[in-house]
Amino acid sequence: MSENRIDKDIKFKVTKKAVIAGLGWFGMFLGIATWRAIATGYMGYYIIFGYIGFGVGVGSFLSESLTKKYKQWGRRVSQILVGLFMLGLLGLLGRENMQIEGFYFYLIAGVFHGATLHYFIAKIVGPMFFGRAWCSWACWTMMVLDLFPWKKPTEGRRQGWGVWRYIHFGVATAVIFWLVYKTGYSPAEHQASELTWLVVGNIVYYSLAIILAALLKDNRAFCKYVCPIPVFQKVLSRFSPMKQEIDMGKCTECGLCERVCLMDIKLLSYLHEGKRVLSTECILCDSCLHICPTDAIKTTNGIDVGFKEYINMR
Ligand code: SF4
Ligand code: SF4
Ligand code: SF4
Structure with missing residues (x-):
């Protein structure tokens, strides 16, 4: 197929594999949109999942099309397109708390939309089909952290530190269930609190992630030791x-x-x-x-x- 030289280093070659990869991811997300639209009658899913499929599809297409040295740009493009959309549009503007607390609140309320749907697809059941791809192709925390200079860990992981992700998971779970069942807290009655949970949660996550990355000279230190999401993802x-x-x-x-x-x-x-x-x-x-x-x-x-x-x- 066609090959265009952009400059002396970057070569861009459109292959059948690249087109299939891009369209494949786009089609998969359209399939999810169709499933949810049929189940709920809400056509907005086509915009949400269509856009996410577009972001991942463009990233996969670029990753397959670019020369080896630049292939990682594909993943980065997907991360930025999807991460900004999820955090900025769905989260901050749409006021949906996509943090683990938001997932629990929706789950307890019996709502299969927003955070519960996101967790189901990206973090709980989805990994059975596409592993932990969320963590490299879409996560909005790492969308920022991957910009930091400590891209290649140099010394391996700290023995025993991985336990903190399980402690974090356990404490977050316990606090939410305590709030709801012991104090009667209901986020549904406090719509504005969704945004507060999201903003505060992300400030804490970003701060911790940046501090750990700088201390351990590893952009992904937060993923390895603190983030509770892998506790879900690793099961399937x-x-x-x-x-x-x-x-x-x-x-x-x-x-x-x-x-x-x-x-x-x-x-x-x-x-x-x-x-x-x-x-x-x-x-x-x-x-x-x-x-x-x-x-x-x-x-x-x-x-x-x-x-x-x-x-x-x-
Ligand atoms: S060790 Fe890894 S990088 Fe080296 S040839 Fe084998 S698979 Fe490739
Ligand atoms: S481990 Fe957590 S912070 Fe790291 S990429 Fe996955 S979801 Fe994002
Ligand atoms: S996490 Fe490691 S083994 Fe997995 S794709 Fe990335 S470099 Fe390869």
């Missing part, structure tokens, strides 16, 4: 058919993929066991895939279950 993402796979015949064991992995995964340990990258820490960012000098890594579809975590620790 282990069954996802979409995982990274290393071709043993092409791999020279140069170790580059492990050095760039945003999540400190020891990819070669999976290769040595003859398995795909089964770690539930994988966020499908494709950094490993794009850096591999022999093109040994591909995102493939298959049937296997992640249960063993090979993580590089300090």
